[in-house]
Amino acid sequence: MLKHICSYGYMVLMLFFLSACASKKKFAETNKIYEKQVEQLAEVIKQPLPTPQHMASAGLPSPGVEGQRKDFEWVGTVNFNMRKPNFVILHHTAQDSIQQTLRTFTLERTQVSAHYIIDKEGKVYQLLNDYLRAWHAGNGRWGSVTDMNSASIGVEMDNNGVEPYTEPQINNLLVLLDTLKANYKIPSENFIGHGDIAPGRKVDPGINFPWKRLAEKGFGLWYDDVLQAPPTTFNPLDGLRILGYDTRNASAAILAFKRHFIPEETTEEWTPFALSVLYNLYIKKTTL
Known part of the structure; x- marks a missing residue:
C-alpha cells in the first residue's frame, strides 16, 4: 500500500514539474521580448537630453554637431527615485x-x-x-x-x-x-x-x-451600517465627483457607483438609500 502511495505521489510531482516546464517554454519567446523592451527602456532613461525628433516637435532648434545645444546643459540631480x-x-x-x-x-x-x-x-x-x-x-x-x-x-x-x-x-x-x-x-x-x-x-x-x-x-471605501439622509442642499453629482467619478455622462456615473456599492439597484434613478450611501461616502472622502 505504501509503495502505491509513494508511486502516486511521485507521479503527481512529475506532472506538476512537466506542467511548469511546459508553461515556461510556451511563453519563452514573449519573455525574451519583455526583457528586450526593458533593456530598450533602460537605454532611453540613460539619455540625458531630449532627442532631436522630440525637440523639433516642440519647436526647439536641433542640437549641434556634438549632439548638444549650447544653451542647454545637463546637470544630473542626486535627488530622485523611481516613480x-x-x-x-x-x-x-x-x-x-x-x-x-x-x-x-x-x-x-x-x-x-x-x-x-x-x-x-x-x-x-x-x-x-x-x-x-x-x-x-x-x-x-x-x-x-x-x-x-x-x-x-x-x-x-x-x-x-x-x-x-x-x-x-x-x-x-x-x-x-x-x-x-x-x-x-x-x-x-x-x-x-x-x-x-x-x-x-x-x-x-x-x-x-x-x-x-x-x-x-x-x-477601498465602504459605507457605514447606520446611515443618515443627506441635507436637501446635497447635490449627488457633486458627491460622485468628490469620490472620483467622471460625471460628464451622469447616468453612466450613477450606474457605475451603484454597481460598486449597491449592486441590487440597477437603474439610474436615485433612491433614498442610494443617496444616503453616497452622502456617507462623501463625508468619509472629505474627512480623510
Missing part, C-alpha cells in the same frame, strides 16, 4: 480561461496588458514590473487623474463577468493587495474598479465582486 503607483485598478478578464487571457496579454496586436492576473485556483501571475506602465485602464479617469495607466497597477481576476469569484482567488488577492499597499503606500480609497474609472464603457470587476470584504481589510 511609484498610487492606485490599484481591479478588473475581470471577461474571457473563458486563464490560458486564453495569458495569450491575449502576450500578443502584440491586442495592445492590452496588466501587472497581475489571479486564476480561479488562486495562482498569481505577474506579467510586468510594478514600476512599468501596463495598458489596462484605457480611456479612464478618476478625479483629476486622466492617465490612469501611468498612475496605477492593474490586477485582473480570471472571471467571465458572470460567475462568482472563488475563495482562493479572493484570499490571494487580499495578500497581493496588502503587499502592494505596503510597498507603495497606496491610500485605502485608491483601490477601485475598471468600471469606476470608465463609466458607460466598462463594468468590471462586476456585481459579484466582494467590495465590502476588501474594504474591511483596508482596500
Whole structure:
C-alpha cells in the first residue's frame, strides 16, 4: 500500500514539474521580448537630453554637431527615485480561461496588458514590473487623474463577468493587495474598479465582486451600517465627483457607483438609500 502511495505521489510531482516546464517554454519567446523592451527602456532613461525628433516637435532648434545645444546643459540631480503607483485598478478578464487571457496579454496586436492576473485556483501571475506602465485602464479617469495607466497597477481576476469569484482567488488577492499597499503606500480609497474609472464603457470587476470584504481589510471605501439622509442642499453629482467619478455622462456615473456599492439597484434613478450611501461616502472622502 505504501509503495502505491509513494508511486502516486511521485507521479503527481512529475506532472506538476512537466506542467511548469511546459508553461515556461510556451511563453519563452514573449519573455525574451519583455526583457528586450526593458533593456530598450533602460537605454532611453540613460539619455540625458531630449532627442532631436522630440525637440523639433516642440519647436526647439536641433542640437549641434556634438549632439548638444549650447544653451542647454545637463546637470544630473542626486535627488530622485523611481516613480511609484498610487492606485490599484481591479478588473475581470471577461474571457473563458486563464490560458486564453495569458495569450491575449502576450500578443502584440491586442495592445492590452496588466501587472497581475489571479486564476480561479488562486495562482498569481505577474506579467510586468510594478514600476512599468501596463495598458489596462484605457480611456479612464478618476478625479483629476486622466492617465490612469501611468498612475496605477492593474490586477485582473480570471472571471467571465458572470460567475462568482472563488475563495482562493479572493484570499490571494487580499495578500497581493496588502503587499502592494505596503510597498507603495497606496491610500485605502485608491483601490477601485475598471468600471469606476470608465463609466458607460466598462463594468468590471462586476456585481459579484466582494467590495465590502476588501474594504474591511483596508482596500477601498465602504459605507457605514447606520446611515443618515443627506441635507436637501446635497447635490449627488457633486458627491460622485468628490469620490472620483467622471460625471460628464451622469447616468453612466450613477450606474457605475451603484454597481460598486449597491449592486441590487440597477437603474439610474436615485433612491433614498442610494443617496444616503453616497452622502456617507462623501463625508468619509472629505474627512480623510
